[in-house]
Amino acid sequence: MTKLFFKIVVFFLTVFSANYGFAQVEKEIAPPYNIKTISFVQSDRNMIPIFKLGEGFQLQFDDLFGNEANYYYEIIHCDYNWNPSPLPKNEYLQGFDNQRIQDYTNSFNALQIYSHYKLSIPNQFTQQLRISGNYIIKILDENKEVVFSRKFILYEDLVTVPMQVKRARTVNAVESKQNIEFSIRSNIITFQNPLKNVKIFLFQNGQFNNAIKNIPPQYSIGNELIYKYDTQTQFWAGNEFLFFENKDIRSASNNVARLDANTAIYGSYLYTNDARTNFPYSFSQDVNGDFAVNNINAVNSEIEADYAWVYFSLSAPTFRLKKNIYVTGSFNNYNVTPEYKMDYNAQKGLYEKAILIKQGFTNYQYTVADEKGVIDYENAIDGNFYQTENDYTLLVYYRENIDRYDRVVGKGIASSINIIN
Known part of the structure; x- marks a missing residue:
């Protein structure tokens, strides 16, 4: 009896471990350098990825290699803490995922070549997401390795929240x-x-x-x-977001000091920003971190908007923390990765960074974080103002x-x- 009981316990522990032991919290995977301008789109505008159950939306992104690579997608339902839920896929998804993204177009009249991808949900393969909750969508390459992932959330309208x-x-x-x-x-x-x-x-x-x-x-x-x-x-x-506008990439407009047309693609040099933490609060209109792709000389900005090297510079002489400064916004999903980390130019006494960004209107901010990516909100470069x-x-x-x-x-x-x- 003792040996039989022991075997039963071992069996159930093995099954439990197989089902739950390897279920890890799903975290967003930052894209590689060639993947840019990832956005959730609904009614032709960028959206925070929260949608009412039953509504359609798109995930769009650019591949700067421009070689019409094959990408696939996988959708995973998660619990409140972003652990994969134990539901079988057919309970939360009608149809199939793990399908190739078939809607893509190459750039047109742009110096920077790219392929623009659009994944619509629902589509002919994924007819419906059946239930509300947390979801994560993974974009896979031909080897079924994850290129990047993004969270999105579906909700039902059953309660009111004043x-x-x-x-x-x-x-x-x-x-x-x-x-x-x-x-x-x-x-x-x-x-x-x-x-x-x-x-x-x-x-x-x-x-x-x-x-x-x-x-x-x-x-x-x-x-x-x-x-x-x-x-x-x-x-x-925090403070109001900063912004620049280069919807006409060949002219200096809002907060663009000068242009450089002597390189393979245009360079937009922004005016130097001063750290605002020790200045009084001053209201400026923003879109709370969002961005909009726009080429005023194009018919379809999705594929005709160009990329430019945007040169950021920051004067923060009182910044003494042994932490890093990053340029963040919705345009890069607020990622504090090396690609967006500013470098200190001792000769100029400025923090500088060049980032490749699709033309249009872009909100951004300067974010302080340590080497592990932990953000220091209290010591924000531009301060914290209740207004x-x-x-x-x-x-x-x-x-x-x-x-x-x-x-x-x-x-x-x-x-x-x-x-x-």
Whole structure:
């Protein structure tokens, strides 16, 4: 009996390990140098990758090799913590993935050659994503190795989420942070054990990397969950994004100081930015980190917009931290990778970086991070000001006791332009 029991235990441990032991948290894989301008598109405009269940969207990107390479895609459903869910693929996907991306076009009238790829969801192979939740899409090469991956989220409209942006209540953060208060209401769902089954995902300006998670409701009134925390839902306010515009790549326009046409592709030299942390807050219109591809002399900017070397320079004489400075924005998915790390020019006393960016309108910011990629929001190059206009998005996850996956049952949005004390 003892030996039989031991064998049964070993068998179940082996099965459990095979099914769950190797399930790792899915993280976004940054693309190689030749893959640029990755974006989720809906109704011909860039989108934060959050879509209502049943809506269509596209994933678009450029390959600077321009050789019409074969790329494939794989879609994985994940739980709240981005672990692959135990669901078989046919429960969350109608049709097939692991198919070749067939919609691609080569660039036209551009100095920088590239192939532009568009993956539509749904398509003839992937007819439908059946359920809400966290997803990650992986783009694979011919050897089925991952080239890059991106997260996206599908939600259902089953709850309402009233939100309000307020100034921080703590004295040491009142000038530099913004606090989000909100509640979750539903006439459709009766929340079971909300302290355990309801989770939130709160983020700023479309950035998943600084999201606030795992905050339980403080209390409930009937079927309404109340979140009125003082510190747990605070964000560093940051400063308005910087921008440049080169939709006419042959002329110096907004924040472009001069051009260089003596190289293989155009060079756009931006005016030197001063670190704004010690300056008073000054409002400037931005699009909260987003970008738009645009060539005013083209019919189809997707394939006729050119690439330019954009030269950034930053004057930050009081920066003394032993950390790195990166140029980030939606155009590079806020990646703090070596490709976007600035170098210090001791002769000029400036931080400099040249980055290949598709022409149009681009928001960017300077980000401080250590060698491990941990971002230092407190010591931001451009400071933190409670007046900064930021967009906030909140997603509500719900998993009933009998459910096998985490549903996203609602979305709320708020802007700090309506901030109150």
